[in-house]
Amino acid sequence: MRVLVTGARGMLGWDVCRVFAARHEVIPTHRAELDLTDTAATLAYLRERAPGVIVHCAGYTNVDQAEQEPEAAFAGNVLTTWNVVRAAQDTGSLVVYISTDFVFDGTQERPYHEFDAPRPLGVYAQSKWAGEQLVRSHLQRFFIVRTAGLFGLHGRNFVAAILERAEQGQPLRVVSDQVCCRTYTVDLAEALLELIDCPLFGTYHLTNAGYSSWYDFAREILAAAGLEEVSVQPISSAAWDGPARRPAYSVLDNLCWRLTGHQPLRPCAEALRDYLAARQVPNSH
Ligand SMILES: NC(=O)c1ccc[n+]([C@@H]2O[C@H](COP(=O)([O-])OP(=O)(O)OC[C@H]3O[C@@H](n4cnc5c(N)ncnc54)[C@H](OP(=O)(O)O)[C@@H]3O)[C@@H](O)[C@H]2O)c1
Incomplete structure (x- = not known):
């Protein structure tokens, strides 16, 4: 099948292209x-290529900056998603929209499943939730995939940031009250490859198994990298001076993935080990 991947130079898009190429023709x-905010250009581009599937990984992803520039977010x-959705109405493409755990307000005391009510706290989260609503209301053939805490070789992420700071001997202060x-x-790319063959369209939560605070995750990263002697100071969200409010507890229960007969994704600790090993190999992937 022909699969068009947006945001192909982003962290997730890069791996989606590589993983999907094993089984599909990837564009x-x-x-x-293609600037996806350009409606005419997006419609023309997608009509010409007529993909069977669009994996829409592109997006505005700077959570804190979004508070300063809501319209850009x-x-x-x-707007990017609206254009993709409109184009998919013409081409009949299945759309996979990547969303976030931040659509939830974090006040719940058990993991959020797909049927819990979203209440986004910040501008980034509101814009991702609005994108979800466009997909849900205009398409019949779609997957909305909420994921969380992405780390990969081809983009800025928490794991890389912790290791860089530790290696440079910079102090580490990490929030301990967001789980x-x-x-x-x-x-995630491998799970998406499986998901597009599932006949049950809708919303799915997809994350590696397990959860922890950012502080505990930082300690886990340092231990896995053999840097356990590096000290990390736990701080509260209030002490962290970021402009965007984030949910205190946004653990995603991958309920629909299990209900539809799929194997849970492996524990995060195993994935982290593979990521750290791949980081050691120049030009890996
Ligand atoms: N990172 C996380 O922890 C996380 C967690 C949950 C959900 N997600 C979601 O997962 C998806 C992928 O995240 P990611 O971390 O891989 O993001 P990323 O590395 O920031 O990649 C996003 C890509 O989208 C591109 N893009 C943005 N606006 C565009 C436009 N108007 N036209 C064309 N391309 C555009 C960006 O290009 P430029 O570089 O040129 O801007 C970038 O290459 C996003 O939808 C994000 O909301 C991420």
Whole structure:
């Protein structure tokens, strides 16, 4: 099948292209080739290529900056998705929209499943939730995939940031009162490859198994990298001076993935080991 991947030079998009190429004809697109906020250009580009599937990984992903430039965040997450959705109505493509655990407000005391009610706290989260609503209301053939805490070889992420700071001997202060899941982009890409063959369209939570606070995850990363002697100071979200509010507890229960007969993704600790090993290999992937 022909699969068009948006955001192909982003962290997730990169691995989706690589993983899907084993089984499908992949058309990678990135901003320099197609700005997805350009409606006419997006419609023309997608009509010409008529993909069977569009994996829409592109998006505005700077959670804190979104508070300063809400319109840019909505352009990057809503207008882009609106254009993709409109194009898919013409081409009949199945759309996979990547969303986030941040659609939840984090006040619940058990993991969030797909049928819990979203209540996004910040601008980024609101724009991702708005993108979800466009997909859900205009398409019949779609998957909305909420994921969390992505780490992969081809983008800025928490694991890389912790290791860089530790290696440079910089102090580490990490919030200890936000708990969530994490997801290796390679594992998510492989799950998406399986998901597109599932006849049950709808919303899915997809993360590696397990959850922890960012502080505990930082300690886990340092231990796995053999840097356990590096000290980390736990701090509260209030002490962390970021502009965007984040959910205190956004653990995603991968309920629909299990209900539809899929194997849970492996534990995060195993994925982390693979990621760290791949980081050691120049030009890996
Ligand atoms: N990272 C996480 O922890 C996380 C967690 C949950 C959900 N997600 C979601 O997962 C998806 C992938 O995240 P990621 O971390 O891989 O993101 P990323 O590395 O920031 O990649 C996003 C890509 O989208 C491109 N893009 C943005 N606006 C565009 C436009 N108007 N036209 C064309 N391309 C555009 C960006 O290009 P430029 O570089 O040129 O801007 C970038 O290459 C996003 O939808 C994100 O919301 C991420």
